[in-house]
Amino acid sequence: MSSKHHSGNGRMPQAQTPKISDYFGCNVFGPETMKLLLPKETYKKVQDAIEHGKRLNLDVANTVASAMKTWAISKGATHYCHWFQPMTGTTAEKHDSFIDPTTDGQVIEVFSGKQLVQAEPDASSFPSGGLRATFEARGYTAWDPTSPAFIMENPGGSTLCIPTIFVSYTGESLDNKTPLLRSIEALNTAALGILKYFKSDTTKVFSTLGAEQEYFLIDEKYYHARPDLLLAERTLFGAPSPKGQQLEDHYFGAIKDRIMSFMTDVETELYKLGVPIKTRHNEVAPNQFECAPVFEEANVAVDHNQLVMDLMKRVAARHELACLLYEKPFAGINGSGKHNNWALGTDTGKNLLTPGDTPHDNLQFLIFLVSIIKAVHDNSLLLRASIASSGNDHRLGANEAPPAIMSVFLGAQLTKVLDDLEKGVTTKGTEPEWMHFGIDKIPAILRDNTDRNRTSPFAFTGNKFEFRAVGSSFNNAVPITVLNTIVAQQLLETRKEIDAKLKSKKVFKDAVIDVLRKLYKESKAVCFEGNNYSAEWAAEAKKRGLPNVTTTPEALKAWVDKKSVAMFENLAVLSKTEVHSRHHIKLEKYAKDIDIEAKLVIEMVNSIFVPAGVRYQNELLESLRGLKEFLPKHGALKTQTDLLSEVSSKIDSARKGVAALAESLAAAEKTEEAEAKALAYCHKVKPHFEAVRNAVDGLEGLVPAKEWPLPKYREMLFLI
Numbered sequence: 001m002s003s004k005h006h007s008g009n010g011r012m013p014q015a016q017t018p019k020i021s022d023y024f025g026c027n028v029f030g031p032e033t034m035k036l037l038l039p040k041e042t043y044k045k046v047q048d049a050i051e052h053g054k055r056l057n058l059d060v061a062n063t064v065a066s067a068m069k070t071w072a073i074s075k076g077a078t079h080y081c082h083w084f085q086p087m088t089g090t091t092a093e094k095h096d097s098f099i100d101p102t103t104d105g106q107v108i109e110v111f112s113g114k115q116l117v118q119a120e121p122d123a124s125s126f127p128s129g130g131l132r133a134t135f136e137a138r139g140y141t142a143w144d145p146t147s148p149a150f151i152m153e154n155p156g157g158s159t160l161c162i163p164t165i166f167v168s169y170t171g172e173s174l175d176n177k178t179p180l181l182r183s184i185e186a187l188n189t190a191a192l193g194i195l196k197y198f199k200s201d202t203t204k205v206f207s208t209l210g211a212e213q214e215y216f217l218i219d220e221k222y223y224h225a226r227p228d229l230l231l232a233e234r235t236l237f238g239a240p241s242p243k244g245q246q247l248e249d250h251y252f253g254a255i256k257d258r259i260m261s262f263m264t265d266v267e268t269e270l271y272k273l274g275v276p277i278k279t280r281h282n283e284v285a286p287n288q289f290e291c292a293p294v295f296e297e298a299n300v301a302v303d304h305n306q307l308v309m310d311l312m313k314r315v316a317a318r319h320e321l322a323c324l325l326y327e328k329p330f331a332g333i334n335g336s337g338k339h340n341n342w343a344l345g346t347d348t349g350k351n352l353l354t355p356g357d358t359p360h361d362n363l364q365f366l367i368f369l370v371s372i373i374k375a376v377h378d379n380s381l382l383l384r385a386s387i388a389s390s391g392n393d394h395r396l397g398a399n400e401a402p403p404a405i406m407s408v409f410l411g412a413q414l415t416k417v418l419d420d421l422e423k424g425v426t427t428k429g430t431e432p433e434w435m436h437f438g439i440d441k442i443p444a445i446l447r448d449n450t451d452r453n454r455t456s457p458f459a460f461t462g463n464k465f466e467f468r469a470v471g472s473s474f475n476n477a478v479p480i481t482v483l484n485t486i487v488a489q490q491l492l493e494t495r496k497e498i499d500a501k502l503k504s505k506k507v508f509k510d511a512v513i514d515v516l517r518k519l520y521k522e523s524k525a526v527c528f529e530g531n532n533y534s535a536e537w538a539a540e541a542k543k544r545g546l547p548n549v550t551t552t553p554e555a556l557k558a559w560v561d562k563k564s565v566a567m568f569e570n571l572a573v574l575s576k577t578e579v580h581s582r583h584h585i586k587l588e589k590y591a592k593d594i595d596i597e598a599k600l601v602i603e604m605v606n607s608i609f610v611p612a613g614v615r616y617q618n619e620l621l622e623s624l625r626g627l628k629e630f631l632p633k634h635g636a637l638k639t640q641t642d643l644l645s646e647v648s649s650k651i652d653s654a655r656k657g658v659a660a661l662a663e664s665l666a667a668a669e670k671t672e673e674a675e676a677k678a679l680a681y682c683h684k685v686k687p688h689f690e691a692v693r694n695a696v697d698g699l700e701g702l703v704p705a706k707e708w709p710l711p712k713y714r715e716m717l718f719l720i
Helices: 031-037 040-052 058-074 113-117 177-198 220-224 227-232 257-272 298-318 363-378 380-385 390-395 412-423 477-503 508-526 535-544 552-560 562-570 576-630 636-670 674-685 688-700 713-718
Strands: 077-083 095-097 099-101 107-109 139-143 149-154 157-168 205-219 277-282 288-293 321-324 338-346 458-460 465-467
Touching (some): 058 113, 058 157, 177 363, 177 477, 205 298, 205 713, 363 380, 390 552, 390 576, 412 508, 552 576, 636 688
Parallel strands (some): 077 157
Antiparallel strands (some): 077 095, 149 157
């Protein structure tokens, strides 16, 4: 008889799962922990640094460092690191232990204010875009107190991670975080200028961000068996599965046990790090999923999204899964994006993009709304450049993601408000509309004032804009820096125009209306309420003069446009040198991405697919010889001959395609100048991929499944 006790209802008793609120943020050196561990005066100075950018002296830093060390060691940390975001798009860290040797041959744990505030990682091997010569190694990380330190737990031990910026010896930004912080400050200054008109008690304005993260999960054994996934992060070959996403049965479907186990573990780790993950669900494509947090201040949200991506990969490995963050890992089904929900918050708890019950009467809201529309219209190429990459090129405009045309969706109500504003007509308020279903047990629900448009790259969704064109693998700091900057610039311009009207003794409301009418007339071409996926929109956008730049090398030119450079410089977000360095880095990254893929295509065809095809060709040849010997006039001879001919033709096409690819690759590799090199890879090398893939994918459909050397789409997308 079992010795286990059973509960009265016949079920086994379960261990009680702790409430999330009991452990949320337990591994974060945040305000609550600092309140407990720091003297009141020190805590106040740290908060002043966070809220108002006040400089911390060394005494304060020493006190914070001592408390941080004590707390980290109590959590099992043996090492600390400055955690930063170089221009690789990922994060970086160099670990140092807390120990210091003593004269008697022992060690003690030490962590000083100087170690907290500054470190010196080797900068020579990080992308700098010409800011630093390779032999000039010195770079500095500097503590960013606006983003809390945290403990990263790993099977090998725990580490105290201190978010920092990363700059060169000569002071230029070598990271994605520094420009983001500068852009937030520029936005704060510009927005406060507008709020002065309304006698607001706000002292700080900041951008908020909630980043929806899409991703794929496949079984780890399939991932390790695919050289293209391992090295290029996408499948360069693969015949479509007979079933893909056409039944639309995966979206919001029941989550499988293995996936739920993974999601739960990821969420637990993220909750301990104070990441407010709220949503999880199946996405459209098979084995595609999404998680989304509650919005936070943008700089913290960017850090948290980097942690989300990092932890998903780590936890996936524990579950013998592989997490794919590439924008388009599988052809023929939806790719993955990262919808950036962006708004403007204040230190008084207000969202400046909340329309209110009567948006037509809310001048403050309309100033911000119209200024944002104008900013997108005037800087659409730069906004496109901010989300340009080789991976995102596969996704944008592929009937699953917004096109490369930047447009704004407002919804019916706000569109009418602005159209009436342009015409000088007073918009009538509307009563809330309730939806009734004719079913007694289902209560009526309130209809939103507008529908959603999931095809728009930049859609207003009630009290925020959803920048849907961002790629799933991106560091959000780059597109949010650009968005903050262009909006800050336009708010300054809007204020200048309003002030000019007021000097002519205009009534304030009339002055604002005049300016908003002018700005909307100049920018309404960027507003579109229809299907952004349609061919008709591409034609209409062309008529409106909206740019449609479909490839990364061309899109990146907007970074170094004179107008863009001047804006970044004037707002002190990026210097001219820093802007040009980013343009150079992104061009180099694009060329390297395509170079890796091209070499993989050549290697995989020559060493994997052609040998597999030849083996099957030889089997068919032997079979045909046997048929000819024993059944010389049998009808099967033609069937076998045709099959043999088809297999041989696919092998021949693949080999010829690879030869042409190798020739174009050799020419591209010799190109020196960064932009010319990226263009060569884009327009001379990459076009060869499709012909080679078609031949190999055709061969996959002919070779017996048990003899095909790599996992197929139907296995990777449905077996988990």
